[in-house]
Amino acid sequence: MRLSPFRSVPRVDLLIGLAIIALGTLEAFTDAKDYGAAANPELWWVGQALVTGVLVWYRRRAPVAVFILMILAQYAWHRQGNESCPVWQLAALLIVFHTIGAHLPFRPGGAWALAGILVFDSGAVDHRFLPFQEVVYLTVMFGSAYATGLALRGYLLRAHRMSERAARLEQERERRAAEAVAAERNRIARELHDVVAHSVSMMVMQAGVLRRRMSAARDDGPSPEAEMLSGIEQAGREAVEELRIMLGALRMPQDEALPQPGLDMVPNLISTVGSSGLRVTLQVEGDAVRLAPGLDLSAYRIVQEALTNAVKYAGDADARIRIAYLPDRLELEITDNGGGAGPALSTGNGLIGMRERAELYGGSLDAGPLPQGGYRVRATLPISQGVPMSEATN
Numbered sequence: 001m002r003l004s005p006f007r008s009v010p011r012v013d014l015l016i017g018l019a020i021i022a023l024g025t026l027e028a029f030t031d032a033k034d035y036g037a038a039a040n041p042e043l044w045w046v047g048q049a050l051v052t053g054v055l056v057w058y059r060r061r062a063p064v065a066v067f068i069l070m071i072l073a074q075y076a077w078h079r080q081g082n083e084s085c086p087v088w089q090l091a092a093l094l095i096v097f098h099t100i101g102a103h104l105p106f107r108p109g110g111a112w113a114l115a116g117i118l119v120f121d122s123g124a125v126d127h128r129f130l131p132f133q134e135v136v137y138l139t140v141m142f143g144s145a146y147a148t149g150l151a152l153r154g155y156l157l158r159a160h161r162m163s164e165r166a167a168r169l170e171q172e173r174e175r176r177a178a179e180a181v182a183a184e185r186n187r188i189a190r191e192l193h194d195v196v197a198h199s200v201s202m203m204v205m206q207a208g209v210l211r212r213r214m215s216a217a218r219d220d221g222p223s224p225e226a227e228m229l230s231g232i233e234q235a236g237r238e239a240v241e242e243l244r245i246m247l248g249a250l251r252m253p254q255d256e257a258l259p260q261p262g263l264d265m266v267p268n269l270i271s272t273v274g275s276s277g278l279r280v281t282l283q284v285e286g287d288a289v290r291l292a293p294g295l296d297l298s299a300y301r302i303v304q305e306a307l308t309n310a311v312k313y314a315g316d317a318d319a320r321i322r323i324a325y326l327p328d329r330l331e332l333e334i335t336d337n338g339g340g341a342g343p344a345l346s347t348g349n350g351l352i353g354m355r356e357r358a359e360l361y362g363g364s365l366d367a368g369p370l371p372q373g374g375y376r377v378r379a380t381l382p383i384s385q386g387v388p389m390s391e392a393t394n
Contacts, residue, residue: 101149204236286325
């Protein structure tokens with residue numbers, strides 16, 4: 001479908017064209033004898049149509065060419081023996097003088113405006129000697145039109161410079177804010193490294209030393225306590241590694257992706273808690289799909305928190321993790337047959353954090369003791385149509 005040619009023309013230029021046509025039509029039926037409309041009707045209407053079309057479509061694109069054409073059109077009008085200048089022609093001349101001031105730099109625009117005024121003042125257009133009063137009148141009138149265009153150009157240039165300055169200030173503000181955030185992230189990373197990473201590393205080293213001493217003191221193999229210490233070592237090393245990744249992410253630019261664990265890391269999580277006395281089985285139902293990174297991380301954290309609380313309060317018991325991939329949702333269920341969760345799970349940050357993670361993605365979480373004993377955490381997370389993992393890895 002072809003677009004109308006008027007859509008590419010500014011509304012102000014269309015209004016100018018309509019105003020010139022209205023003036024010419026009004027003059028043709030009121031003062032036809034004075035301006036030559038009755039004697040030369042073809043020249044009147046054709047000239048008006050050409051002047052209007054040139055002003056509407058080309059005055060912004062080629063201001064100098066339109067300026068020259070308007071002066072030549074005025075010259076041709078007087079060559080036909082017309083002494084007076086119609087109002088619509090005078091309005092067109094004022095518009096092109098204004099355009100020269102508004103769309104050309106000061107020096108070339110002023111030179112063209114001065115040349116046009118001298119052409120009119122010399123009588124080269126009117127084919128007669130102009131009296132002094134008329135020369136002053138034309139000079140003031142055309143000079144004022146050029147001055148209005150010059151003032152408009154100055155205003156637009158100032159507005160453009162102010163807009164650019166505001167944009168630069170906004171970029172500078174954003175840059176400084178980003179630098180402040182990066183500095184704060186680096187400070188937090190240093191604090192975490194000095195406090196948490198060092199303390200966890202020391203605990204892992206001490207657990208390893210104690211395990212080796214206990215193993216060396218026994219000849220019949222490692223004791224259950226040594227196996228528990230081995231689990232502590234493994235969990236501590238994984239915690240240090242994850243903390244190292246997080247500290248590295250804090251030092252990275254914010255727009256860089258941070259590798260985060262997902263449900264595919266649940267088997268590693270199970271092996272970590274295996275030495276604690278909790279026997280964990282994993283049941284996966286449905287075809288695994290690739291989840292959004294944030295949803296995958298939240299699902300992993302829910303399983304991790306529920307399993308951690310089972311280690312704390314279930315004791316020597318059996319636990320089952322059920323992960324069900326359904327068409328429209330993901331179901332997570334962590335149950336154990338131990339002595340039940342302590343009050344810390346029901347009132348502390350663990351359950352609150354799991355529920356917040358589920359609700360963040362429009363899901364829900366239920367947790368509570370089972371009638372036959374034990375504890376269950378069940379979470380439902382809505383998912384969109386994901387990509388099967390078998391296709392995602394190809």
